[in-house]
Amino acid sequence: MGFMNKQVFRCGFSLLLAFCLVFGSLIPPATALTQQQKLVSEVWRIVNRSYLDETFNHQNWSDMRQNALKKPLPNDQAAYTAIQNMLKSLDDPFTRFLDPEQYRSLQVNTSGELTGVGLQIALNPQTGTLEVITPIEGSPAEKAGLKPRDRILKIEGLSTENLTLDEAAARMRGPIGSVVSLLIGREGEGEKEITLVRDRIELNPVVADLRLSPQGKPFGYLRLTQFNANAAMELAHAISSLEKKGAAAYILDLRNNPGGLLQAGIEVARQWLDSGTIVYTVNRQGIQGNFEASGSSITQDPLVILVNQGTASASEILAGALQDNGRAQLVGETTFGKGLIQSLFELSDGSGLAVTIAKYETPDHRDINKLGIKPDIVITQQPINREQIGTAADSQYQAAVELLSKNSVVAGS
Template sequence: MALWVAFGSFCFPAAALTNEQKLVSQAWRIVNRTYLDDTFNHQNWAQLRQKALKTRLNDSQTAYEAIQNMLKTLDDPFTRFLDPRQYRSLQVNTSGELTGVGLQIALNPETGKLEVVTPIAGSPAEKAGIQPRDRIIKIENTLTENITLDKAASLMRGTIGTAVSLVIERDGTSPKEISIIRDRITLNPVIAKLQKDRDLDIGYIRLTQFNANAPTELARAISELKEKGADSYILDLRNNPGGLLQAGIEVARLWLDSGIVVYTVNRQGIQGNFESFGPALTKDPLAVLVNQGTASASEILAGALQDNKRATLVGEKTFGKGLIQSLFELSDGSGLAVTIAKYETPNHRDINKLGITPDKVISSGEPIKIDRVATSDDVQYQAAVELLQSTVNSEQLAVKS
């Protein structure tokens, strides 16, 4: 006896489903089971499956398009389909190692253009002279107009020793073609140094993303700076787009003796929470730099430190991404990133599309070169230094009295 599977008012024998139909059905089931909004953007989700399976699916590409069309109806830019190459690239990126040119990129929300957030320290891109806010006009023969971040990243990654051509546009200059040789990029997301400023020994730490290496590398940086005599810290989360939720939680725990780090809320409204149990690696004064590029796991960390009164936030309102995605692999090696929950700060602030307002709002002013970050040219950094100086002076007076 044949087993039949019903789709709406249509029935298909299970054995008769093509591989392409099975792939579409698998993607539909994952979203149906896990997606945060159980109204699916106020539409009949089952009817969409029926419509997709009635479409002629001749090959993988048409199946992928059918899945993408289903996901578009959710109106959620963070729930998206990843072809096998994109899925592997995302896994590599979060694992902390890849082969490519070493650029962090973003789409400018106003212009839609592909821009450089920052080159990774020591990467081929940095050595080639690429700077933050450079616009990438073309990658090889592909124009970047309307390109996705995943597509752009996959075009720049490749075999070690191979070349990739980028056409770069910079304010005040004509577009320039640059050939870069790909190399292995170890994604150490931490840049740390001891800086003497206004009688303070400041442990400056810039965290560029939350990959699997972030908690370990940041813990190492704090310990080394303590040994060098740091008496206060500045944690720079500007233009940090986020990454792994667990990495954000573990980094928060490095700074907190106790307290809630973050609440999560799923589609049933059930709340979970992650706590810090200490001890913190340091109790010295801490200022955190944030801006409009501070997003996702960065906002989890900033919110945890602000609500627990562990740090003073300085800079601009953050991006406002309060949604959590999970990755699911499909049967052919492609995958889905699906919004499965939202998060709230320890004070139950829902910051999605709202962002986190710093304790001290300071505009960044004119863009500065990467080598001038955390210097006298960096107005947000200087504001953080002033706050730390005031805090340290107050603590010293309290001890004397």
């Protein structure tokens, strides 16, 4: 698919990342430039070539390079600051610079913003506020009562207002057993300080269970918490196992799933679809790439997908693909609305650069950025705790079970 098929995309809510290398040999020799100036020029060139918005936020991008190089850059930190200021002018929280330590940390961590307290975090694209996507099951953050959409106002007394996503994540990381305090803001409640003890975070992306409908019909309940490197394989094993146990229908729970690897989302879609488009990608030239089903579905049994405001990015790609292809019906609340794709470039000094290079559209060419995907059946629900998910206290889940019981969900062809 042209420029798209050479990159492995990461479609995290907080970042969509594609890993591709930019080697120093690509930079024209410029003996008059210092090492720091070369780095600034390297970043400028990548953005100039790849950035989705060809107006660069309605500004002269060439002037930005000239202005950045006019100032003295005596050390690496000065260059990093100049780069961050240059990128800030784009007004895109997802296009950002990562210093070598942040870049190494991101490469090691398949979930993007998974920290030592077990929080997945994002900058709200409308407000720029640092928010909780979801606490990880069993983590210190969950045990302390943190919830999706909580605003993180301060970390160790430092305001998060001017912190990048990576700086915030770095401040919450630390040795197991060490302590970090967060000032939290929650809708309808006052601010409160929470103290967390950092711990090792174990993350299993798939929860699978065979259940019976009120009519005694066996169905599979699958909850997918993120699209990490193991998600597609783990889900395939879970579906196959449930098929052998006699599952005749499925509920796939994508609530509070912030995304992850785009390729994992595509592979999961292929487990449910035999044919049809999964997603379109559009770059700044308007060139469309697309990913298609490959005839490798595991089951054609009826499927209902649960979504909510925390369903984002790769989760929205999956939900949109199965909804537009008539393969599944969606129940719950309108999804988050993250429809941009970033590519992560490795820079010559070991730092990294995430750049928004494309947007995606559903098979029916819906652009869901900042809009989200509306479910077929809208069921709003007050927040419930982890133990109540998939129980009688979970009205969205109960609506999905009722929908399956009516046999009104038709499997796609």
